[in-house]
Amino acid sequence: MSLSGGCQCGAVRFRVEGQPGRASICHCRMCQKAFAGPFGALVTVKIVDLTWTRGAPTHFQSSDQVKRGFCAVCGTPLTFDYSDAVIDLAVFAFDDPSAVEPVVQLAKDSRAPWIDHVADLPVRPSPGPPSEITSRQHPDHDT
Ligand SMILES: [Zn+2]
Ligand SMILES: [Zn+2]
Numbered sequence: 001m002s003l004s005g006g007c008q009c010g011a012v013r014f015r016v017e018g019q020p021g022r023a024s025i026c027h028c029r030m031c032q033k034a035f036a037g038p039f040g041a042l043v044t045v046k047i048v049d050l051t052w053t054r055g056a057p058t059h060f061q062s063s064d065q066v067k068r069g070f071c072a073v074c075g076t077p078l079t080f081d082y083s084d085a086v087i088d089l090a091v092f093a094f095d096d097p098s099a100v101e102p103v104v105q106l107a108k109d110s111r112a113p114w115i116d117h118v119a120d121l122p123v124r125p126s127p128g129p130p131s132e133i134t135s136r137q138h139p140d141h142d143t
Contacts, residue, residue, distance in 0.1 A: 007071035010138025028107035041091035
């Protein structure tokens with residue numbers, strides 16, 4: 001098994017061999033801030049299984065224990081780096097995020113209250129494919 005992924009612009013790409021470890025979502029304020037979203041979704045992989053196939057993350061040392069990796073070009077959060085043996089990768093940076101399903105949530109105390117009701121929000125119909133917008137997002141595969 002091999003899974004690929006990368007940032008939005010494609011300057012940083014990775015590949016993970018073998019089965020990834022446990023995936024989680026974390027509601028802590030540091031993950032909310034680092035992802036600028038309601039939670040961080042991260043999966044643990046062995047460092048020996050991870051190859052940076054294009055570019056490499058830039059790091060912000062977010063605490064004395066952890067540095068967080070991101071693409072310096074487009075800003076996509078990519079890693080949670082806290083060990084010499086394992087590293088966490090951002091689940092939604094994978095080309096197929098559905099291949100990595102979170103099985104536990106952390107830091108419930110700072111969970112955004114509306115998270116409980118996301119599935120109940122009214123759904124606005126999609127206007128269809130945009131005709132005048134050209135996406136510069138890197139495709140969900142190696143190039
Ligand atoms: Zn990028
Ligand atoms: Zn967190």
